[in-house]
Each structure stands twice: as C-alpha cells, then as structure tokens.
Amino acid sequence: MADLGHRPATPAEALDELLAGNERFVMGVRVHPHQDAERRAALAGSQRPFAVVFGCSDSRLAAEIIFDRGLGDLFVVRTAGHIIGAEVLASIEYGVTVLGAPLVVVLGHDSCGAIQAAHDAMTGKLLPGPGLEAIVDRVTPSIRHAHTRDITDQDLIADVHVQWTIDMITSQDTALAETVAAGHCAVVGMAYRLADGRVTVIPAAPAGA
Numbered sequence: 427m428a429d430l431g432h433r434p435a436t437p438a439e440a441l442d443e444l445l446a447g448n449e450r451f452v453m454g455v456r457v458h459p460h461q462d463a464e465r466r467a468a469l470a471g472s473q474r475p476f477a478v479v480f481g482c483s484d485s486r487l488a489a490e491i492i493f494d495r496g497l498g499d500l501f502v503v504r505t506a507g508h509i510i511g512a513e514v515l516a517s518i519e520y521g522v523t524v525l526g527a528p529l530v531v532v533l534g535h536d537s538c539g540a541i542q543a544a545h546d547a548m549t550g551k552l553l554p555g556p557g558l559e560a561i562v563d564r565v566t567p568s569i570r571h572a573h574t575r576d577i578t579d580q581d582l583i584a585d586v587h588v589q590w591t592i593d594m595i596t597s598q599d600t601a602l603a604e605t606v607a608a609g610h611c612a613v614v615g616m617a618y619r620l621a622d623g624r625v626t627v628i629p630a631a632p633a634g635a
C-alpha cells in the first residue's frame with residue numbers, strides 16, 4: 427500500500443512541521459517518523475518531500491536528525507558554508523518545481539568553519555590552497571556585507587550569510603523564483619545552535635539592507 431500519508435502542503439504548514447520536529451529533538455523526545463520498512467516500501471516508486479533543506483555540510487547539522495524526520499520528508503542539499511553554485515541552484519529548483527516542496531530552508535549555524543576560514547583569509551591568517559578558494563571566495567562577500575553594517579560577531583555574520591544565500595536563490599531568473607514570487611513556496615533562513623540543537627527562524631532582512 428503506497429500511502430504516503432499527510433504531507434504539509436503550504437509553506438506555513440511545512441515550517442510548523444519542521445519547527446515541531448526540532449523542538450522534539452531539543453527536548454530529547456524524538457519520535458523518528460518515517461524511518462521504518464513500511465515507509466521505505468511506500469516511497470519506492472515516488473517521493474514528495476515537503477521541504478528542501480540547504481545547509482552547511484558540518485557533521486553536526488544532519489537534517490533528518492535535527493528536524494526529527496525520516497525517509498521522503500526532506501530534499502537535502504549541503505555544501506561547506508552553504509555556498510552556492512549552479513549545481514546547488516539546480517538541485518534546489520528540482521526539489522521545488524519538480525518534487526513540489528512548498529518550503530526551502532537555508533540552514534546556517536554558529537561556529538561555522540567556512541565562515542571562520544573566510545574571515546582568516548581576509549585577515550591574512552590563512553592562505554587557502556586552491557582546493558579551498560571556492561569556499562573562501564563565496565563566503566567573503568557576506569562577511570564584507572556584514573562589515574558594512576557594522577556586524578562583526580561571527581555568529582551574527584553567519585545570519586547575514588544565510589540572508590545573502592537566500593538573496594542568491596531568489597534573485598535568479600528561474601522557475602524557482604517564480605514559484606516563490608507566486609507564494610507557492612517560501613524560502614526561510616534558519617540559524618542552528620550547536621550546543622542546544624535549536625533552530626531559530628532568521629527574520630527576513632528589509633529590502634535593500
């Protein structure tokens with residue numbers, strides 16, 4: 427029986443579901459939904475994830491664990507420092523326009539190594555090898571943008587970097603941006619705290635900020 431059950435259909439429902447799962451994780455009362463053989467079988471032919479989670483690759487930021495979800499729930503894209511390139515944009519767009527997810531979450535966190543590396547490179551403490559330059563190059567604009575707003579705290583810079591990433595996703599001339607503009611999908615920034623495991627929604631930056 428391929429009954430995939432109820433799936434959050436709107437951005438608000440999807441956000442509520444994710445925050446409820448994170449609350450269970452924080453409180454230590456996870457219910458591990460959708461992680462059994464029945465769910466695996468029901469999903470074998472198709473998937474309908476209710477959210478795209480684009481987050482940092484940090485090993486402490488595992489999406490299905492921190493949101494207490496299971497198979498078929500989240501379409502997950504992760505890169506160090508959630509840096510964006512063509513593959514990432516296409517993957518997020520696939521999750522929204524083909525799989526129909528009504529929510530995209532950009533997930534940053536405190537003590538992010540990618541932001542620290544970019545900061546160290548800017549201040550001359552680190553000369554990144556060619557293999558790491560892409561990370562530094564794509565985080566540095568967020569740090570510079572934060573500095574123009576007198577934001578120097580690393581964790582607040584992380585929030586700015588999430589907002590910058592959202593701008594990169596929504597400012598492209600894509601079907602994804604159209605879906606967002608039409609209100610069928612929302613792109614929301616979240617900040618994760620490593621110590622207590624809690625995610626908080628980052629308020630959208632005012633236009634032009």
Ligand SMILES: [Zn+2]
Nearest residue numbers: 482484538539
């Ligand atoms: Zn990170």
